[in-house]
Amino acid sequence: MSALEVTRVGLLATVQDQGRSGFLDQGVGHAGAADRGSAALATRLVANAAGAALVETLFGGLAVRSRGATELVVTGAYCPLTVVTAAGRTHRPAMYELIELADGDELQLGAPSAGLRAYLAVRGGIDVPPVLGSRSYDTLSGIGPAPLAAGDVLPIGDETDGDPLVDAVAPPWGVGDTAPGVVLDALRGPREDWFTPDALRVLRTGVFTVTPASDRVGVRLEGPAPLERAIASELPSEPMALGSLQVPASGHPIIFSADHPVTGGYPVIAVLTDASIDRAAQLAPGQSVRFRLH
Amino acid sequence: MNGPRFLRAGERGVLVEFSSLTEAMALRAAIERSPIPGVTDATSGARTVLLGFDPAVVERSAVEAAVAALEIVAAPDGGAGAPVEIPVVYDGDDLASTAELLGVSTAELIAAHTGRTWLCAFGGFAPGFGYLASDGWALEVPRLEVPRTRVPAGAVGLAGEFSGVYPRESPGGWRLIGRTGLSMWDPARTPPALLAAGTRVRFVEAARG
Numbered sequence: 278m279s280a281l282e283v284t285r286v287g288l289l290a291t292v293q294d295q296g297r298s299g300f301l302d303q304g305v306g307h308a309g310a311a312d313r314g315s316a317a318l319a320t321r322l323v324a325n326a327a328g329a330a331l332v333e334t335l336f337g338g339l340a341v342r343s344r345g346a347t348e349l350v351v352t353g354a355y356c357p358l359t360v361v362t363a364a365g366r367t368h369r370p371a372m373y374e375l376i377e378l379a380d381g382d383e384l385q386l387g388a389p390s391a392g393l394r395a396y397l398a399v400r401g402g403i404d405v406p407p408v409l410g411s412r413s414y415d416t417l418s419g420i421g422p423a424p425l426a427a428g429d430v431l432p433i434g435d436e437t438d439g440d441p442l443v444d445a446v447a448p449p450w451g452v453g454d455t456a457p458g459v460v461l462d463a464l465r466g467p468r469e470d471w472f473t474p475d476a477l478r479v480l481r482t483g484v485f486t487v488t489p490a491s492d493r494v495g496v497r498l499e500g501p502a503p504l505e506r507a508i509a510s511e512l513p514s515e516p517m518a519l520g521s522l523q524v525p526a527s528g529h530p531i532i533f534s535a536d537h538p539v540t541g542g543y544p545v546i547a548v549l550t551d552a553s554i555d556r557a558a559q560l561a562p563g564q565s566v567r568f569r570l571h
Numbered sequence: 572m573n574g575p576r577f578l579r580a581g582e583r584g585v586l587v588e589f590s591s592l593t594e595a596m597a598l599r600a601a602i603e604r605s606p607i608p609g610v611t612d613a614t615s616g617a618r619t620v621l622l623g624f625d626p627a628v629v630e631r632s633a634v635e636a637a638v639a640a641l642e643i644v645a646a647p648d649g650g651a652g653a654p655v656e657i658p659v660v661y662d663g664d665d666l667a668s669t670a671e672l673l674g675v676s677t678a679e680l681i682a683a684h685t686g687r688t689w690l691c692a693f694g695g696f697a698p699g700f701g702y703l704a705s706d707g708w709a710l711e712v713p714r715l716e717v718p719r720t721r722v723p724a725g726a727v728g729l730a731g732e733f734s735g736v737y738p739r740e741s742p743g744g745w746r747l748i749g750r751t752g753l754s755m756w757d758p759a760r761t762p763p764a765l766l767a768a769g770t771r772v773r774f775v776e777a778a779r780g
Binding site for chain 1: 578581584612614615617619621623693694697700701702756758762764766768
């Protein structure tokens with residue numbers, strides 16, 4: 278049976294799938310790939326079943342060696358790719374393109390030039406044991422397969438669905454997309470009335486900076502001014518939707534990402550659209566974002 | 572009972588807000604009895620229920636109309652089923668100060684805590700952490716001004732209108748009145764959480780050991 282041997286991990290590499298459902302009432306969140314669109318595209322390119330697991334890497338850095346022949350693809354953050362064959366030859370495949378590895382070949386991901394998270398899918402899917410019905414690692418609760426470490430051997434499953442139809446696709450978001458102003462779409466609510474009109478103006482017009490404290494739980498932003506509350510009382514704990522812009526006491530919003538807590542005690546001023554949730558998962562510390570409110 | 576408020580929570584979420592915890596919990600029960608097509612999940616809060624829906628299957632207005640049409644009957648004790656018994660040694664670091672804050676003796680606080688049925692209103696904070704509420708529990712307990720950086724697993728606490736048991740060691744701002752040896756979260760168990768929304772609970776005083 279073929280497998281992938283992890284030879285190097287960067288900052289963080291985890292196994293993810295479409296997430297864990299049915300445990301919200303026990304305090305366990307959804308997890309799953311943070312940029313769902315990129316993960317779904319990688320899954321489709323190798324013609325895996327939609328629920329097959331893949332690897333999510335933070336800021337590249339991952340390297341895997343093929344045991345047996347494997348077929349892979351990398352999507353998401355734009356990482357330079359290098360294949361070193363078992364014979365020691367080197368070539369550079371592209372992102373969003375099927376990569377065939379022979380036994381002993383190694384695929385290496387460099388640091389991304391744009392984006393934060395890359396997805397490595399292998400035909401057949403990563404076949405580690407699921408926990409509570411999912412192979413996603415939840416960084417908040419610690420539930421799921423442990424983050425990858427060098428030396429890990431990832432078995433490859435047989436969760437395919439047909440054969441790959443194309444060898445490559447055009448990258449779905451801008452190559453070299455380092456423009457200073459990423460614009461995220463958000464729907465006002467559920468608690469916009471807990472904020473002053475001025476807070477909504479700041480959210481609509483201000484430029485926010487992604488801080489280094491961002492992770493799979495939330496993208497922490499720093500705005501030009503704190504978002505002031507119109508209602509100062511404590512919010513009774515309430516469930517939080519994926520993509521919520523929660524405003525803690527500091528007044529600087531946090532975008533709730535894949536591993537966000539199930540409930541929270543601070544008001545949510547707006548919630549990102551599906552497409553912008555994926556885009557937010559690719560925001561790197563230091564990047565600037567603005568919001569288009571609907 | 573007044574009708575709920577419907578708040579928009581993104582492209583696929585309706586946050587249904589009530590004026591009381593009892594009504595919010597009753598909505599959960601009503602939805603379990605009569606599921607709404609296209610509603611993919613329901614998560615409870617203290618006054619709210621977040622309904623996730625698939626916009627390809629159902630429109631927001633139809634979800635709201637379906638909720639408005641539900642007969643929401645508050646069951647004060649959460650309905651059938653024997654309560655889960657949680658044995659507690661009442662020796663928490665905040666027991667005496669919390670009793671003093673509430674103007675009761677420690678014995679009265681323990682009697683009030685053990686002498687009622689609690690209902691798990693919602694989960695959150697950590698896997699297996701249930702926010703337990705009880706009709707007639709009139710004590711509103713302020714959180715610690717400075718949260719502890721380390722609360723041991725099994726610690727039993729009070730905060731606001733709720734009681735809860737820490738499933739694992741974590742930071743926390745609840746006032747600790749006791750501890751239990753029961754495992755609140757065990758991934759090898761089905762279900763892994765001892766308490767989920769809707770579970771009834773009795774605290775039973777256990778001997779110090």
